[in-house]
Amino acid sequence: MNGLYGxxxxxxxxxxxxxxxxxxxxxxxLANSSxxxxxxxxxxxKVADTAVVVVDQIGGLNGxxxxxxxxxxxxxxxxxxxxxxxxxxxxxxxxxxxxxNESDQDGTFYAVYLASHIGMDNRTMxxxxxxxxxxxxxxxxxxxxxxxxLTVVGEVAVHMADGRDILNTMAVPGLLxxxxxxxxxxxxxxxxxxxxxxxxxxxEELTVITQALQLHMRLDGMAEHTHMxxxx
Numbered sequence: 001m002n003g004l005y006g007x008x009x010x011x012x013x014x015x016x017x018x019x020x021x022x023x024x025x026x027x028x029x030l031a032n033s034s035x036x037x038x039x040x041x042x043x044x045x046k047v048a049d050t051a052v053v054v055v056d057q058i059g060g061l062n063g064x065x066x067x068x069x070x071x072x073x074x075x076x077x078x079x080x081x082x083x084x085x086x087x088x089x090x091x092x093x094x095x096x097x098x099x100x101n102e103s104d105q106d107g108t109f110y111a112v113y114l115a116s117h118i119g120m121d122n123r124t125m126x127x128x129x130x131x132x133x134x135x136x137x138x139x140x141x142x143x144x145x146x147x148x149x150l151t152v153v154g155e156v157a158v159h160m161a162d163g164r165d166i167l168n169t170m171a172v173p174g175l176l177x178x179x180x181x182x183x184x185x186x187x188x189x190x191x192x193x194x195x196x197x198x199x200x201x202x203x204e205e206l207t208v209i210t211q212a213l214q215l216h217m218r219l220d221g222m223a224e225h226t227h228m229x230x231x232x
Contacts, residue, residue: 044084047116047143051080054150054173064146064153065172065213072216081177082143089141091117093182097145098136101129102191103206106161109188112150115142122150129190131161141182146173147208157208158190166190166206174212187211 040048059069081087099109109127129135148155148168157168180186193207
């Protein structure tokens with residue numbers, strides 16, 4: 001990874017310049033969402049409850065993203081931003097997910113997502129990405145996306161052609177409205193862990209990181225967070 005993140009925050013507007021792994025540069029413009037933030041009912045309540053379970057697995061010694069994401073829950077809006085039907089995935093929309101393989105081996109990404117307009121069961125998708133290549137997939141609008149599992153840390157995020165399994169330890173799940181918007185691109189990276197993000201003492205292994213991790217972490221800890229609209 002060439003660098004981390006510089007934050008410029010002006011009131012409710014934040015412009016994040018994120019230098020991603022392998023020299024990938026993303027310019028991100030964020031602004032507060034105007035969606036319904038009241039107590040959810042019906043389907044929105046089910047999605048919010050699921051999102052709470054997911055977010056409870058983020059940060060801390062054994063959570064997604066480890067200590068880099070410590071304190072994540074306290075930065076989230078009530079109900080993880082899913083306060084009403086207006087905040088849910090739209091069956092008429094889609095999200096582009098871009099899978100980056102920055103290794104010298106072919107790999108299969110195991111995407112897991114929740115799209116409540118299809119059903120409340122988690123759905124999976126396998127995406128094969130050749131070594132050194134990038135594959136972009138159009139996926140349905142979805143409230144949550146992760147790799148390997150949305151709630152279990154230590155599941156396989158990417159299976160390599162040589163038989164290795166890369167775990168989802170740093171693959172922080174992303175939430176609609178917080179980490180991506182309909183019609184935009186969400187990024188997942190398989191990359192050498194040169195900065196030892198998981199703090200296991202091995203800077204030569206491969207790791208998998210997500211745009212959600214990139215957006216929320218910085219060198220001195222968690223960034224200020226609110227439910228936001230993002231333009232890539």
